[in-house]
Amino acid sequence: MQIHLDGFHPGDPHVAPADAGALPHGATPPGEVDVLIVGCGPAGLTLAAQLARFPDIRTAIVEQKDGPLVLGQADGIACRTMEMFEAFGFAERVMKEACWINEVTFWKPDEAKPGAIVRHGRVRDVEEGLSEFPHVVLNQARVHDFYLETMRHAPTRLEPYYARRFTGLAYGADGFVAARFEGASGAETIRTRYLVGCDGARSAVRQAIGRRLVGDSANQAWGVMDVLAVTDFPDIRFKSAVQSAAGNLLVIPREGGYLVRLYVEMDKLGEDERVAGRGITVEKLIETARRILSPYTLEVKEVAWWSVYEIGQRICDKYDDVPAGEARQPRVFIAGDACHTHSPKAGQGMNFSMQDTFNLGWKLVATLRGQARAELLATYSAERQAVAQELIDFDREWARMFSDPAAAAGQGGVDPKAFQTYFERHLRFTAGMGTHYQRSLIRNDDAHQHLAAGFTVGTRFHSAPVVRLADAKPVELGHAGKADGRWRLYAFAGAGDPARRDAGIHALCRFLDEATDSPLRRFTPPGADPDAVLDLRAVFQQHHRDLAIEAMPALLLPRKGRHGLIDYEKIFCAEPVGGADIFARRGIDRAEGALVVARPDQYIADVLPLGAHGRLAAFFAGFMLAPAG
Secondary structure (H helix, E strand, C coil), X not given: CCCCCCCCCCCCCCCCCCCCCCCCCCCCCCCEEEEEEECCCHHHHHHHHHHCCCCCCCEEXXXXXXXXXXXXXXXXXXXXXXXXXXXXXXXXXXXXXXEEECEEEEEEECCCCCCCEEEEEEEECCCCCCCCCCEEECCHHHHHHHHHHHHHCCCCCCCCECCEEEEEEEECCCCCEEEEEEECCEEEEEEEEEEEECCCCCCHHHHHCCCCCEEEXXXXXXXXXXXXXXXXXXXXXXXXXEEECCEEEEEEECCCCCEEEEEEEEEECCCCCCHHHHCCCHHHHHHHHHHHHCCCCEEEEEEEEEEEEEEEEXXXXXXXXXXXXXXXXXXXXXXXXXXXXXXXXXXXXXXXXXXXXXXXXXXXXXHHCCCECHHHHHHHHHHHHHHHHHHHHHHHHHHHHHHCHHHHHCCCCCCHHHHHHHHHHCHHHHCCCCCCCCCECCECCCCCHHHECCCCCCCECCCCEEEECCCCCEEEHHHHCCCCCCEEEEEECCCCHHHCCCCHHHHHHHHHHHCCCCHHHHHCCCCXXXXXXXXXXXXXXXXXXXXXXXXCCHHHCCEECCCCEECCCCEEECCCCCCCCHHHHCCECCCCCEEEEECCCCEEEEEECCCCHHHHHHHHHCCECCCCC
16 A cells, blocks of 8 residues: 655555545534435445545435344355455455355255255355455455444544434435434434435435335245354355255355354245234244255254344335436435345345445535536436336346245256356356446446457456566556546557557657647646556556666656655556456457546446547547636
């Protein structure tokens, strides 16, 4: 990590110097803010952690509960989410604490002994090479802890305001939204430019803007419990899908080596019946799990947490407060379970919710700072609602195949092998890599996709190892994409590029540094660091010992901060690290090279030739604003 840019600061480098102008955290929330977040779940904290690093954006987060989460419901953390955690700086801590999910086993009824189960399949949990990070399991409360610490150590020292229930809102003529709350000391009102409801499936913010969750229920009750148990079931430390004559069960090993989560299929519900009316007890969950795992034994020693729920897939048609047909810009947004719900067995609930606000956060920053037109905010609902619908469709089929009792009983339902095949075919989806944004204001067409076939426009930037020129350190290129609101320009040099002063990387740097239509010149505020808005990185095909750093363009060695220090972490070499180099791994044209434009949320906005300066300029001119004055 880079520190000391604006002067030497001893101590923990993860703790940023406090900003003197930031809002102090008092006993009551401030009366007026730029962004007000309702709900301290994963979606709300992801957004708060992004905004906490910007002292010029006044942010507050309010939670109905009395304090931080101690024991969470969600636990699965997808590979894509781990990539996002790296952008916040705590992915390594999560990996160290978490249980890694490496393989999935599949069980079905034993044809020779129908009352028993037998393993019939085993697959990798994550597709080879899909991410540098694993799929892991960790208590949701620990994820909250990491976010809260990130907020606490940010320049704004952002902290939640607990024990405040959202009761309604009113729109002001001045463009502000007045959000009302009920707290221990009575009624409170906070005026905000933007309100974001991250307050769960029963969202009061969603109700206040007239949105509805629409969908259906599978009328199937499931129980879930985290247990300390003694068992002779051999796959208790693997993720295991068990289909038996007595029902179905999903085993999820938990962190720490002993704890395990069991999702247990329970009763079929009537058309209008709710699971609460069944009176399902934890004892009944345990007994049902024992029957499903037969002939193996299960002795539960302690239940850390348990619950029952109904499978259902529901979604809102829009994620903001703009009615259909109106042209105004949104003022209120909803995210996470407030706008989509689905079964937990695909492991996407918490993950997808965090991706919602990772998408929204940088757009709020760019709009509030005057860097982008307000139309940018409409892309949040358009992008996230569409990909959520894809998740809903996947989850509906996944839940149906898993819960189909005919599959386990051999009565002509879904064959267990077909269930395994469906899982393997959708590994990218369960890893969180199913998101593919369509063309929009901030996602160009794929006219030049052939120049970098492995960096699909509209999908997340797929990292790969490179070697840093300045110190020969092997690094992951994608880890340059921090949650700091900046765009990344990854320039991959063509053959012989270092010697071509009139083309390639050198020509791109000259354009960005000197041309009147350069997006770097047009949209970087006066006096700011050269990479404050657009962060250029270059990757050359030569070995690091064959390149002279002093011959590199000055834009790749920018002077930054109050001391004008040189940033040496912009230039890399595509040397093979653990196999093929990044050009081979990502299908980059070695002769021509390519420029990959990545958004602040790490999704690819465009792939274009290094010399397509006009296309690059036109893309950013389509939504960005020049600094005032």
